Amino acid sequence: MKCVRALSLIQLFLDANLTDVVAEELRTHLDTCTMCSREYAALRNVDCALAGEPLVDPPSALARTIARRAAARQLTARRVLLPAWLEALSLGGMTVALGASGFVGISLLTSVADLHLSPAMTAAGVAAVIATGLAIFSSSFYGAEI
């Protein structure tokens, strides 16, 4: 093996990335060539020093801090996901829903007037219709916020 080739193979040899045959050829060359063996020793020192670089410990609370920040960012992202026009549309839809429920309630009341319901039952019916309307209103609003 010539020196030029040997020098080009030293790093692959250090990384154990040569076939057995080529590695053996290189070893033989290194045994007989002072210049190449000096180069090999220098590169091996560099390699060992790089591989032996000590690890540093991350701060103990790092994972928790990151998880908290991720959760906060997720919440913000969800809010941001709803653009202003969609919120306005949602609010409009909610208002229509409330109005519709009121209309349905009044229609029901006029149609059941002939049934001669007691005042308590009438009040309960009105309350149920209003509560339904409010529920639709508030749930839509809650959905828009989150």
Added chain:
Amino acid sequence: MIALSAALHMNEFSILGQDETVRGLVARARRGDPSAFEEIVRRHQDRVYNLAYRMLRNHEDAEDLTQEAFLRVFESLSRLRDDRALGAYITRVTANLCISWLRTKRRRSEQTADPAQLASIPASGDSELQAQLRAAVSELAPKYQLAITAFYLEGRSYEEAAYALGISTRALKTRLYRARAMLRQTVSDLAGEGKEKAR
């Protein structure tokens, strides 16, 4: 050296045996479970923090960059196609952040650490050669720094380091070859200067 590589290596590219766990964690994290994402961070923080620290040589910057890397990963979890590649993906995000961080820092001419100062940063079990090398590595172009750092952090595997950096194995080998040749030259220059001073 082997312990270092093995410790980091165990975390990720051996995840094939714990696919379900990783997939489960990613699935839960996607649904917004903070404890699942915290667990993901715990599993990968050593590699990410050490990569950032070796590139930036500053604990505060390394911490900031680690946080930013994981937050970016969190935001893109839904787009991750192969959950098993999570570790490599995290490393790639970190590597990209390191490069842009270094470029910004150099552009602004902010306190780019003085090589002599870097060499004096104490580390347990540090040798003089390691101190010199650390200084020399910080002088390399970011792509060479990254190749060297990722290669040794990824357990000296061409394939894994290349995958993590998003480059071909061939490109990684070329960068490693050039980087180590430059480092070898720097170290021998420093050794020569040392001998002259000793006289």
